[in-house]
Amino acid sequence: MHAARKRRITEWIIRNTFLVLSMISILILGLIALFLFQEGLPLFRSVSLREFLLGRFWYPTYAPPEFGIFPLIMASVTVTLISSLIAVPLGIFSAIYVAELASVRIKEIVKPVIELLAAIPSVVIGFFGMTVMAPLMQEILDIPTGLNVLNASLMLALMAIPTISSISEDALHSVRRELREASYALGANRWETISRVVFPSALSGISTAVILGMSRAIGETMVVLMVCGGAAIVPDSLFDSCRPLPASIAAEMAEAPFRGMHYHALFATGIVLFFITLGFNIVADHLANKYKQVGTATL
Amino acid sequence: MNSKQKRKLKEMASLAVIRLATLLIALAMTAILGFIVVNGIGTISWSFLTEAPRNAMTEGGIFPAILGTIYLMIGSILIAFPLGVASAIYLHEYARPGRLVRAIRLGINNLAGVPSVVFGLFGLAFFVVFLKFGSSILSGSLTLGFLILPIIIGASEEALRAVPRTYREASYALGGTQWQTIYRVVLPSALPGILTGSILGIGRAAGETAPIMFTAAAYFTTRLPRSIFDEVMALPYHIYVLATAGTHIEETRPIQYGTALVLIALSVGVNFIAILIRTGLRRKHSA
Numbered sequence: 001m002h003a004a005r006k007r008r009i010t011e012w013i014i015r016n017t018f019l020v021l022s023m024i025s026i027l028i029l030g031l032i033a034l035f036l037f038q039e040g041l042p043l044f045r046s047v048s049l050r051e052f053l054l055g056r057f058w059y060p061t062y063a064p065p066e067f068g069i070f071p072l073i074m075a076s077v078t079v080t081l082i083s084s085l086i087a088v089p090l091g092i093f094s095a096i097y098v099a100e101l102a103s104v105r106i107k108e109i110v111k112p113v114i115e116l117l118a119a120i121p122s123v124v125i126g127f128f129g130m131t132v133m134a135p136l137m138q139e140i141l142d143i144p145t146g147l148n149v150l151n152a153s154l155m156l157a158l159m160a161i162p163t164i165s166s167i168s169e170d171a172l173h174s175v176r177r178e179l180r181e182a183s184y185a186l187g188a189n190r191w192e193t194i195s196r197v198v199f200p201s202a203l204s205g206i207s208t209a210v211i212l213g214m215s216r217a218i219g220e221t222m223v224v225l226m227v228c229g230g231a232a233i234v235p236d237s238l239f240d241s242c243r244p245l246p247a248s249i250a251a252e253m254a255e256a257p258f259r260g261m262h263y264h265a266l267f268a269t270g271i272v273l274f275f276i277t278l279g280f281n282i283v284a285d286h287l288a289n290k291y292k293q294v295g296t297a298t299l
Numbered sequence: 300m301n302s303k304q305k306r307k308l309k310e311m312a313s314l315a316v317i318r319l320a321t322l323l324i325a326l327a328m329t330a331i332l333g334f335i336v337v338n339g340i341g342t343i344s345w346s347f348l349t350e351a352p353r354n355a356m357t358e359g360g361i362f363p364a365i366l367g368t369i370y371l372m373i374g375s376i377l378i379a380f381p382l383g384v385a386s387a388i389y390l391h392e393y394a395r396p397g398r399l400v401r402a403i404r405l406g407i408n409n410l411a412g413v414p415s416v417v418f419g420l421f422g423l424a425f426f427v428v429f430l431k432f433g434s435s436i437l438s439g440s441l442t443l444g445f446l447i448l449p450i451i452i453g454a455s456e457e458a459l460r461a462v463p464r465t466y467r468e469a470s471y472a473l474g475g476t477q478w479q480t481i482y483r484v485v486l487p488s489a490l491p492g493i494l495t496g497s498i499l500g501i502g503r504a505a506g507e508t509a510p511i512m513f514t515a516a517a518y519f520t521t522r523l524p525r526s527i528f529d530e531v532m533a534l535p536y537h538i539y540v541l542a543t544a545g546t547h548i549e550e551t552r553p554i555q556y557g558t559a560l561v562l563i564a565l566s567v568g569v570n571f572i573a574i575l576i577r578t579g580l581r582r583k584h585s586a
Contacts, residue, residue, distance in 0.1 A: 093320035121506025219414025
């Protein structure tokens with residue numbers, strides 16, 4: 001009896017140790033929020049939230065400095081939307097190809113290729129944008145600089161495609177086979193089955209994929225830092241230079257005097273970025289859970 | 300007849316677009332990799348890999364950056380592996396569905412979505428400034444470790460899921476406790492999958508730039524790091540610095556290509572190995 005009791009206690013201790021360790025993610029998330037606020041909030045002693053978010057001028061080193069991140073927000077929104085226009089169809093199409101069309105052998109080649117794209121470091125993609133795409137664009141389109149919204153959007157699309165593709169593929173996979181068979185039995189061809197049966201059934205998972213892909217694009221730093229051009233203006237053409245939120249933080253932190261206004265402003269920019277991506281992820285999580293247990297395949 | 304032809308045509312056109320899109324992605328990926336390999340291979344030599352930069356980084360090798368990146372890879376996995384595997388064990392082996400598990404999962408998903416530059420800010424505020432670790436291998440490893448934690452958790456959980464339930468039942472039938480079952484039966488059988496996932500995590504850590512910019516990476520150091528409290532040079536940051544800052548951008552192009560190739564070999568290379576292992580495992584499983 002004594003041994004059995006000891007064993008129960010040991011089991012209890014082990015179980016709860018794992019419980020505590022598994023809370024680490026929540027703890028880190030909390031610490032991130034806490035420290036962003038601690039270093040970011042002092043800015044609002046001298047700049048109002050409204051001036052910060054809607055101010056049109058980002059001149060952090062002028063005297064007096066101006067800390068308006070509206071152009072940076074608009075730059076982030078613009079490159080994210082344009083990259084989504086490219087990455088969403090390409091990502092979903094490639095997922096359909098892998099899940100519905102490709103033979104097992106081709107699948108074993110195509111899937112790793114898309115995954116390897118995800119493995120290319122962002123700094124290398126940015127480097128490619130700078131050294132190959134930028135001169136190419138400059139020459140072909142006859143524009144003053146190839147470091148612009150379009151180039152950055154293209155490179156960001158490359159980074160978002162693997163995310164969109166692999167999550168969409170999972171969603172397509174979990175569509176019940178009976179649904180496809182029923183569709184074929186009714187005389188539908190492959191495309192009709194994909195577009196009217198499989199795709200709608202997987203839509204919630206695909207939406208999750210799109211949102212996570214966009215979230216990846218908006219938070220991506222190196223590409224926009226190297227390829228966007230860096231001008232803090234609201235872009236109004238594809239060929240304008242711009243400065244998205246992450247680029248501004250990464251480019252300026254090294255020069256910002258420790259715990260000066262500029263330093264706090266960069267952390268405040270980080271808070272904005274943190275909450276934008278948090279919002280995206282909560283929506284994605286909600287979508288993924290809401291429709292999770294519908295078909296037998298997802299149980 | 301006509302409508303049947305139309306349907307057929309529509310099917311062919313749509314499927315062609317799908318195939319074309321996939322081909323386009325494969326081409327883009329090949330273009331980038333090919334470009335780096337073709338331009339970088341000429342720079343790679345024994346001395347490039349083993350010597351320090353000279354002459355304001357316009358000549359010489361990249362040894363300190365390779366070493367720094369390897370230190371950061373090791374450091375981050377030392378932090379992320381135990382925490383990640385422990386989280387996965389709790390979530391998959393112990394936890395019952397409920398609010399707490401929902402909260403933990405939401406935490407993991409959101410952590411996975413935090414932008415890398417925000418990790419950098421956090422690392423700066425928490426490790427470098429608050430805990431006074433300074434810009435160092437330690438700060439960078441902790442920051443990167445937390446960044447790759449969700450990858451390790453996800454991969455480990457998937458590996459645990461692949462262990463057949465019958466294994467656990469057999470262990471319980473023999474009188475094993477839950478921990479004995481996990482430790483002696485489940486983990487050994489999930490280990491290859493867990494290791495594959497961890498390799499993916501290491502690859503990711505090697506390629507990240509923004510998180511180490513303010514926490515670990517040095518523009519240039521004359522000596523190699525002697526402790527975990529020293530700054531290091533790192534491959535991704537080296538590329539960024541050479542390609543954007545300084546007055547020798549064009550002259551150092553070969554060094555940039557070479558560094559990018561070494562970085563890709565490290566990060567894509569480990570990914571490739573992981574994918575190969577996984578494909579092999581899958582074949583073994585299905586056979």
